[in-house]
Amino acid sequence: MRSVVIGGGHLAYFAITALRDIDPRGRLTIIEFTSEKVEMLKKTFPFADVVLSSIEGVEEYISRNRFLIDVLVSATDSDALNLRYAKHSIKIDLPIVIAILNNPLNEPVFAKENVRYVINPYKTIESKIKEIVGKFRVNVIHEFSKVEGGIYAIKVEDAKTLRRVQSFVLKSDTPFFVLSTDKRIRASSAKDIQIGDVIYLACHDREIKGLLKKIGRLES
Amino acid sequence: MTPEEYFIVRVALAITSIALTIFLGSKSGALIMRNLSKFGRSFASKLAELVKYFIIILGAIVAFSILSLDVIVLTSISIGIFIVLLISMRDVFSNYAGEIYLRVRRPFDEGDFIKVGRISGRVVSINSQDVELVSVKGERIIIPNQFFLKYPVVNKSSAAPTSIELKVVFSGVAPEEAEKIVAEALSVIQPELFEDPKILSIITRDDKTEVDLLLSVANQQKMKWLIGRLSKELHGRGVEVEIV
Numbered sequence: 001m002r003s004v005v006i007g008g009g010h011l012a013y014f015a016i017t018a019l020r021d022i023d024p025r026g027r028l029t030i031i032e033f034t035s036e037k038v039e040m041l042k043k044t045f046p047f048a049d050v051v052l053s054s055i056e057g058v059e060e061y062i063s064r065n066r067f068l069i070d071v072l073v074s075a076t077d078s079d080a081l082n083l084r085y086a087k088h089s090i091k092i093d094l095p096i097v098i099a100i101l102n103n104p105l106n107e108p109v110f111a112k113e114n115v116r117y118v119i120n121p122y123k124t125i126e127s128k129i130k131e132i133v134g135k136f137r138v139n140v141i142h143e144f145s146k147v148e149g150g151i152y153a154i155k156v157e158d159a160k161t162l163r164r165v166q167s168f169v170l171k172s173d174t175p176f177f178v179l180s181t182d183k184r185i186r187a188s189s190a191k192d193i194q195i196g197d198v199i200y201l202a203c204h205d206r207e208i209k210g211l212l213k214k215i216g217r218l219e220s
Numbered sequence: 221m222t223p224e225e226y227f228i229v230r231v232a233l234a235i236t237s238i239a240l241t242i243f244l245g246s247k248s249g250a251l252i253m254r255n256l257s258k259f260g261r262s263f264a265s266k267l268a269e270l271v272k273y274f275i276i277i278l279g280a281i282v283a284f285s286i287l288s289l290d291v292i293v294l295t296s297i298s299i300g301i302f303i304v305l306l307i308s309m310r311d312v313f314s315n316y317a318g319e320i321y322l323r324v325r326r327p328f329d330e331g332d333f334i335k336v337g338r339i340s341g342r343v344v345s346i347n348s349q350d351v352e353l354v355s356v357k358g359e360r361i362i363i364p365n366q367f368f369l370k371y372p373v374v375n376k377s378s379a380a381p382t383s384i385e386l387k388v389v390f391s392g393v394a395p396e397e398a399e400k401i402v403a404e405a406l407s408v409i410q411p412e413l414f415e416d417p418k419i420l421s422i423i424t425r426d427d428k429t430e431v432d433l434l435l436s437v438a439n440q441q442k443m444k445w446l447i448g449r450l451s452k453e454l455h456g457r458g459v460e461v462e463i464v
Contacts, residue, residue, distance in 0.1 A: 001414050001438060027411045067445060070414060070438035090333065093376065095438045114333060114342040114354060148331065 001026040002068050006058055006085055007076035008032040008041045011100045011121065015073045016045055031058055033076075055081065059088045066092045075100040079109075086115045117145055137217050141200065149204040153179075154211075156197050164215045165199055166190045174203045234283035241279025245272035259323040266316075266348060311366065315349045318365025322346055327368070328375045335374040336367060381414040383436040384443060388454065389462040390429040395422045398429040405453035406433070409446055414438045 003019045003026060005012050012030065019028055028048040032038045038052045053061060062072065062085070072089045074082040079102050086099040098117040099110055110118040123143075130136035136155060143150040156162050169176055169190040177187040181196040193199055201208065221229075249268035256264040281298055306313065323346075328334045333342050334353070341353030341361055351368070353361040390398045399422055406417045413435055420432040437443060447463060454461045 002412055002442075025411050067441040068412070068439065070442070093441070095376075095440070112354065116331060116333060116342065148329075 001070045002029070002065075003027070003071040003073065004029045004031065004062070004065070004069050005073045005075055006031045006082075007074070008034075008037040009075070009077045011077075011102070012073070012075040013044075014121075015075045015098075015100060016048065019071065019073070020045075020047065031061060058085055062089055062094070063092055066094060069094055071096045071098070073098045073100065077102060079103055079106045083110060083113060083115065086110070087113055090114055138212060147204070148206075149202070149208075151200055151202045152208050153198050153200050154215075154217075156193060156195055156199060158195065161215045162193060162195055164211065166193055168207075168211045168214075169193075169199075169201075172203065172207060174201050174207065176201045230286050234286045237283045237286060238276075238279045241275050241282070245275040245279075248272060248275060263319060263323050263348065311364070312349070314366035314369070315364050318368050319346075319348050321369055322351070322365060327373045333376045335376065336363065337371040339363065340374075340376075381436040381438050382440050382443070383434055385420065386433045386435060386447065386450075386463055388431045388433060388450075390431070391460045391462075392427050393429050393459055395424055395429050398422060398431055401454065401457050401459055402431050402433065404457065405450055408453050409435075409449050412437070412442065412446060412449075 001023045003023070005015050005019070005028070008030060016028065016030060019026070028045070030041050030045065030048050030050045031053050032041055032050060033053065033055060035052055038050050041048070041050045051061065062069065069089075072085070072094050074085040074089070074097070076082055076085075082099045082101070083106075086097050089097040096117070097115065098119060099115050100119045100121065101107060101110070104120045104122045107118055107120050127139050127141055130139045131141075131153070136153070137157065138155075139153040141151040141153050154161070154165060156165055168174065176190075177185060177200050178193055179185055179198045179200065180194065186192065201211075249272040252268040252271055253261075253264050256267060277298075281295075322328075328343055330343050330345060334340065339353065339355070339361055341355040341359075344352040344354055344360075348365075350362045350364050353363060355361055388398075388402060390401075393401070399419065402419060406419075410417060415436045417436075418434040420434055421430075422432075423430045435443075435446065437446065451461070451463055454463075
């Protein structure tokens with residue numbers, strides 16, 4: 001697989017490491033704008049081709065290699081540049097275009113501009129804090145990238161929530177597991193869910209929204 | 221039976237007919253909702269309503285015919301109304317047909333990047349009459365559903381790796397030697413592939429050895445280049461080969 005990562009900062013570091021991990025024999029090209037960083041990247045990632053380019057030259061490079069690039073990750077330190085390169089790559093039909101955000105508040109802008117795969121590195125902060133402190137009613141653990149859905153944690157605080165959650169699991173046949181108050185992880189029947197347990201549900205957005213409305217944890 | 225009694229029986233039958241069709245209509249609606257909700261609740265609810273009222277109208281026609289209104293006259297009136305409705309609302313019906321196609325066939329989902337005709341963009345919503353897209357330039361585009369029945373749809377988001385099978389034919393080369401040559405050539409193009417290439421089979425026919433390969437790529441535009449590269453690698457190893 002031929003991947004191109006634009007940028008040489010810390011966001012790009014994780015993207016490069018992940019791409020190398022999933023495809024150790026694949027071709028990886030890093031595009032950077034400063035010669036100092038290019039030298040540093042060549043030493044840090046000897047397996048990659050590191051290209052020095054101007055900001056304007058990136059689009060030309062992508063266009064020239066559009067028949068060969070499988071994955072493009074736009075991970076510069078500027079969201080404006082990331083959006084610009086992602087939009088250009090989508091326009092010329094690259095199959096997988098990923099943008100990594102610097103400012104999470106820019107996420108809707110990327111979504112509006114047709115960038116389907118946007119990584120928000122800050123997304124886990126909220127769910128992690130909720131999970132660590134252990135005081136939450138609903139927690140988004142993971143959002144799927146290719147499906148409108150994810151893994152959601154719901155704390156079963158009372159009998160009403162318990163009944164609704166059990167009914168939801170039985171009716172929708174949603175895969176779930178339970179983290180009980182004694183820190184045990186169970187994946188048994190819906191009838192074994194108890195008050196105090198945290199239930200983790202893997203389902204579509206619309207299904208979890210329906211359940212949250214029923215248990216009064218989402219405004220209709 | 222006196223004519224009065226006969227008329228009362230007909231009225232009773234007509235009322236029963238209407239009551240029965242109302243009951244059947246409601247049951248059919250519930251049945252449709254239960255079984256077609258997987259294609260979207262609003263879609264199932266609309267279809268259920270349509271079927272319900274269709275059955276009730278049928279019941280009303282039967283009731284009128286029981287009341288001795290001429291069946292042929294009633295049928296002609298009904299057919300006439302139906303044809304007029306069909307013609308005047310043909311675009312609406314066509315859009316509904318388009319929606320049925322989109323819900324059942326599911327060529328794309330909300331969030332996918334598609335191209336239909338000359339228009340391309342990300343799907344924002346799929347509605348009963350139209351599909352809303354946002355173009356690369358950020359323009360909001362509304363496409364009537366009937367459009368999807370007429371033009372091919374390219375879903376660019378479903379760019380899952382594409383696999384193709386190739387047959388490499390060697391002349392006068394033993395199967396073991398052919399496998400070794402192919403493996404060497406594949407190791408050169410492997411960094412460009414989405415998954416490891418696979419040798420599916422090696423068959424010897426007459427003095428020819430056929431090697432079936434499976435290659436997968438994410439960027440489908442790369443395939444032609446890859447075949448050229450593989451061909452060059454094989455020829456570079458001094459063997460007579462043919463890629464089919």
